[in-house]
Amino acid sequence: ELKVEQNPLFLSMQEGKNYTIYCNYSTTSDRLYWYRQDPGKSLESLFVLLSNGAVKQEGRLMASLDTKARLSTLHITAAVHDLSATYFCAVEGGNQFYFGTGTSLTVIP
Amino acid sequence: SQTIHQWPATLVQPVGSPLSLECTVEGTSNPNLYWYRQAAGRGLQLLFYSVGIGQISSEVPQNLSASRPQDRQFILSSKKLLLSDSGFYLCAWSEGSSYNEQFFGPGTRLTVL
Numbered sequence: 001e002l003k004v005e006q007n008p009l010f011l012s013m014q015e016g017k018n019y020t021i022y023c024n025y026s027t028t029s030d031r032l033y034w035y036r037q038d039p040g041k042s043l044e045s046l047f048v049l050l051s052n053g054a055v056k057q058e059g060r061l062m063a064s065l066d067t068k069a070r071l072s073t074l075h076i077t078a079a080v081h082d083l084s085a086t087y088f089c090a091v092e093g094g095n096q097f098y099f100g101t102g103t104s105l106t107v108i109p
Numbered sequence: 110s111q112t113i114h115q116w117p118a119t120l121v122q123p124v125g126s127p128l129s130l131e132c133t134v135e136g137t138s139n140p141n142l143y144w145y146r147q148a149a150g151r152g153l154q155l156l157f158y159s160v161g162i163g164q165i166s167s168e169v170p171q172n173l174s175a176s177r178p179q180d181r182q183f184i185l186s187s188k189k190l191l192l193s194d195s196g197f198y199l200c201a202w203s204e205g206s207s208y209n210e211q212f213f214g215p216g217t218r219l220t221v222l
Contacts, residue, residue: 033210042199043153043213088152092209095141095160096168099153 002027002093006100014108016078021103023072023089031092032072034063036085037102043088047074079107111136115200115214122221128173128187130217132200135181140202142183143211144175147197159183195221 003026013019023032031050035043047056049065049072056063060083062075072089086104090097112135122128134140144156155168157175165175172191176184183200198217203209 031209035213040218042216043201045210045212048210090211095158095166095209096155097143097209097211101152 002029002091002098004089004091004098004100006087006089006103008103009101010104010106012106012108013076013079015080018078019076021074021076021087021105023074023100025070025072025091025098027093028067028070029091029093030067032065033090033092033097034072034074035088035090037088038085046087076105081107081109083107111202111212113200113202113212113214115198115217117217118215119218120220122190122219124192124221125189128185128190128194128219130185130198130200130219132183132185132214133181134202137181137202137204139180140204141209142177143201143203144183144185145199145201147199149196153199156185190221192221195219 005024007022034047036046037043047063049063052067054065060077065072074087084105084107086102088102089100114133116131141160143158145153146156147153157165157167159165159177162177162180173187198219200214201211203211
């Protein structure tokens with residue numbers, strides 16, 4: 001079974017700081033997805049990474065994929081309070097997605 | 110554009126009662142459909158997925174079942190709820206074509222008392 005690990009599980013950071021969330025997975029896959037979940041809400045798609053070396057950016061978030069290392073990163077630049085949420089990565093395997101454990105991000109003013 | 114609906118939004122049920130949650134998708138044909146459960150403060154657990162009418166794959170043995178009576182309708186059921194069935198139930202769809210980005214519905218929050 002494909003396993004997906006995220007770290008850290010919990011992240012508290014000050015506004016204006018930079019940080020990176022890591023997503024490691026256990027088997028070959030060229031497709032990785034990042035989602036955001038606000039408390040009590042559903043999942044919102046952030047990024048779709050479909051090949052080795054793919055990099056996507058949206059505002060203060062940038063995601064990248066290294067399929068050889070089986071690693072994706074979600075980099076946060078100059079964090080703001082609105083980014084507080086739980087972030088999930090998901091790896092595609094067959095007809096299924098395998099989700100990471102999630103990273104709960106809190107941005108402190 | 111495609112939209113996905115789930116109802117009810119919230120549900121409080123006693124232990125041993127039946128359950129029926131419904132998910133419908135609009136604006137697409139022959140989607141892959143998925144049911145997930147998320148316990149409080151936890152990650153997502155895939156319960157069932159379907160690649161077509163009447164085709165259901167179960168990922169976790171439990172007292173839940175799923176059905177797909179129509180192309181864009183996915184139903185999650187139980188004959189007798191357990192306390193451990195409490196959680197946030199999310200339905201998702203994907204195109205099932207060249208890539209399978211999943212899009213999630215608004216969810217149903219189920220509390221079993």
